[in-house]
Amino acid sequence: MKALVYQGPGNRALVDRPKPVLIASTDAIVRITKTTICGTDLHIMKGDVPTVAPGRILGHEGVGIIDQVGAGVASFAIGDRVLVSCISSCGRCGNCKTRHAFALRERRRVDPRNLIDGTQAEFVRIPFADNSLHPIPEGADEEALVMLSDILPTGFECGVLNGQVQPGDTVAIVGAGPIGLATLLTAQFYSPADIIMIDVDDNRLALARTLGATQTINNREGTATAQVMALTGHRGVDVAIEAIGLASTFDVCQAIVGAGGHIANIGVHGTPVQLNLDKLWSHNITLTTRLVDTISTPMLMKTVVAGRLKPAQLITHRFLLEELMQAYDTFGDAMRERALKVLITSDPE
16 A cells, blocks of 8 residues: 655655554554645654654544454444544543543554554554544535544644633634644634734735634734734733744743633644743743543534534645655645645545
C-alpha cells in the first residue's frame, strides 16, 4: 500500500509499505477513503516531537471503510463506514475511565506523535476499535466528518471547555489556523460576547470574521497586546486560548488575560516557554494544558449532521493520495497557498 512515512526531521516520502494486519482481537483494519494533514504533522516534521521515530506512517485523522475486524470487536463489521478518532482508548484502564489521555502505556493514540502507524495511507490498524471508531450516519458529509477526527474535539475540549468559556465572556484565540478556527466555531456554543482572533495572516483573519469572530487583529507588527487591551478597556480578556504552539503566542496570552481569567493552551510546543509568574501570581489566573480525549466527538457529530456546525468550511484544498507530497508542500506554506485543511482522498468516486 502507499503510505506517507516520516524519515527524520525535514524528510518524508510516499512509499510502498505492507498492508497492516490484525495484532489483537480488539483491532480493526480500516481502508482510508479520506484523510488530512494536521499542524501536529508539521511539528513532527520539524523534529518537535522526538517520540516519533523515523519509519513511522504519519496521520491521525480520517474516515474509511472497515476492511477487517478482530474476533473481539463487537460494534463494527466489515463494510461499515467509520470515523477514525485520533485517540484510541482501551476503555478499561484508570486513565481511560478518568478521561486522561496522557498515560500512553495504558492509553494509546492513533497518532504518529507516539508509537503507532497513522492514517496517511491506504489502510490503518485501529487498536481497541469499539472505543476508537465512530459509525458514520447514512448520508453524512464525510469530508466534514474528517474534521471531527481531531481539530473539532481538540479545539472544543482543550480550548473551549478547558478555558471555561461562559455566556458574555470576551475570548481571544491566538492563532487562526485550523485548530484556532475550530475553537472559534465551537466557542460559539456558549455565546461569548466577543471573540477576538489574532494571527499574522489576513486571509485567515478574513475567514475568521465570516465564521463568527467579532474582532480580528493582525499581529505582524507585534501590537496585538496593545490592541486587545484597548478593545477591553485595559481589563484584558476572560479567556485567552493559545492555538499555535510558539513562545511568542503563549506570551501574548499571558499579556492579555484579565484578572480571574483563563489561559487554555492547545498548541504543541517543541521548545520551552516562559511562565511569567512574577506578573500573574496575584491575578487568580487558571492555566490549563490538555491532550484531547475526544469524549465530545459523538455530540459534535450530531451538530454536524444536523447542519448546525459546518466544519467543511475549513477545507481549502483537495488532493489524491498519490499527491500527498504536494499536499504537504501546500499545507507547509499555508500563508502563500491560502491553505487551511487539505483533504486527501483515495476514494475519488
